[in-house]
Amino acid sequence: MRRPRRPLVDARDVIRDAAKPMDLTTRRAFLKHAAGLGTLTFLTGCDVVDSSSAESALETMSRFNDRVQAALFNPHKLAPEYPSSWVMRPFPFNGFYSADQAPEVDPATYKLELAGKIADTRPWTLEQLYALPQTTQITRHICVEGWSAIGSWTGARFSDFLQRIGADLKAPYVTLRCADGYFTSIDMPTALHPQTQLSFAFDNEILPRIYGFPMKLRMPTKLGFKNPKHITAIEVTDRFQGGYWENQGYNWFSGL
Amino acid sequence: MAGKTPLIHPLIVRVTHWINAFAILLMVMSGWRIYNAAPFFPFRFPPEITLGGWLAGALQWHFAAMWLFAGNLLIYLAFGIFSGRFRMKLFPVTPRAILTDIGAFFRGKLGHADLSMYNAVQKIFYIVAILAMIVLIASGIAIWKPVQMQEIASLMGGYEGARRVHFFAMATVVGFVAVHVVMALLVPKSLLAMVRGR
Numbered sequence: 001m002r003r004p005r006r007p008l009v010d011a012r013d014v015i016r017d018a019a020k021p022m023d024l025t026t027r028r029a030f031l032k033h034a035a036g037l038g039t040l041t042f043l044t045g046c047d048v049v050d051s052s053s054a055e056s057a058l059e060t061m062s063r064f065n066d067r068v069q070a071a072l073f074n075p076h077k078l079a080p081e082y083p084s085s086w087v088m089r090p091f092p093f094n095g096f097y098s099a100d101q102a103p104e105v106d107p108a109t110y111k112l113e114l115a116g117k118i119a120d121t122r123p124w125t126l127e128q129l130y131a132l133p134q135t136t137q138i139t140r141h142i143c144v145e146g147w148s149a150i151g152s153w154t155g156a157r158f159s160d161f162l163q164r165i166g167a168d169l170k171a172p173y174v175t176l177r178c179a180d181g182y183f184t185s186i187d188m189p190t191a192l193h194p195q196t197q198l199s200f201a202f203d204n205e206i207l208p209r210i211y212g213f214p215m216k217l218r219m220p221t222k223l224g225f226k227n228p229k230h231i232t233a234i235e236v237t238d239r240f241q242g243g244y245w246e247n248q249g250y251n252w253f254s255g256l
Numbered sequence: 257m258a259g260k261t262p263l264i265h266p267l268i269v270r271v272t273h274w275i276n277a278f279a280i281l282l283m284v285m286s287g288w289r290i291y292n293a294a295p296f297f298p299f300r301f302p303p304e305i306t307l308g309g310w311l312a313g314a315l316q317w318h319f320a321a322m323w324l325f326a327g328n329l330l331i332y333l334a335f336g337i338f339s340g341r342f343r344m345k346l347f348p349v350t351p352r353a354i355l356t357d358i359g360a361f362f363r364g365k366l367g368h369a370d371l372s373m374y375n376a377v378q379k380i381f382y383i384v385a386i387l388a389m390i391v392l393i394a395s396g397i398a399i400w401k402p403v404q405m406q407e408i409a410s411l412m413g414g415y416e417g418a419r420r421v422h423f424f425a426m427a428t429v430v431g432f433v434a435v436h437v438v439m440a441l442l443v444p445k446s447l448l449a450m451v452r453g454r
Contacts (some may be wrong), residue, residue, distance in 0.1 A: 003308055058320055061316070061323075072404050074404060077404055080403075081407075143294075145293035146294035146419065147294040245312070247311060249312035249313060249316060251319065256403040
């Protein structure tokens, strides 16, 4: 799996990080703490004082863990589903900005762009998307921070959609880009999982703005941050592109 | 070897012991940082005693060190079981013996002069620590893979239950380490034995 060197944190990212509700500092703090581990050098003989070598060793382990998780992933194993009385109301909002900054997408002019290894790359309007056959799932959303919440999502099976647009299902990655500048990418086996859903509704109501209007990709087999909201473009590709959080150090596969 | 004092801890026990100590340090310090991102008790761990600097860094440490911790523990357990060491050192341990030894402890009469023999309190102490580490790994797998390994998670009340189990298993191991370190410092020759073997 090839992976570009991750970019240094820019000021905009720092501000976004600071706006997050969780206890986040910048990667600099990570480097500083990694250096603090120098006191342990005598135990290992490794040069952990050199924080960049510690960082690259951890990065290597994270890529190893991607491969382990891909091997552990069973395409037929379903995430547990729950009764609708278990749905958390209100469902927690989470993002790299506060809820009032969630993007406003105009349903009249919205277009879903398609790119890459797809036979029919004509963009889709919301009306066309809503006409797809839909199902509902009540599954547990698990955040990388550790908390979890059960939600109800309704939408089209992503594998049906990929087949419909003539996507090359042998391509290894699907990259998703969003109206708020967020992006992520997933492995094809997860994209084809029966519970991976292009969601248009939450708790039987048109997907509210803060939960990703007009649509999110719901994957109960992946951590919350891998479930992008406000999707505007889908690319089927051979090229590994990482993601917004992934390129800052979060594990790419992040499977559950 | 004739003429020499017998080996108390074979090399494999000493090596796995110190690797385990290092791995637990990494796992606990990074784990505390991860806990701090979404605490389920009304407290957080002071950031100064955590590892990783921020959530992604802590997760990287945790998911790297877990292989060291689990792999090393597996070697230790396999050796302990198949060499007969566990049977010899840790069993039998009867409730009566534990009560007797606890009584002796409070009268200040619980000795461990012979480092090769464990009293009943030590035995139960080590058994609980080993079990807690096994529970740590099982609950860790349940949290990491609550879909793929949902059978393990459901034994613990699902994902949220597994998080609590993981926390309490951690607390048990940390409690063990605290007492274990104090005891080792009170009886320095036991520390020496874990370095030199005798």
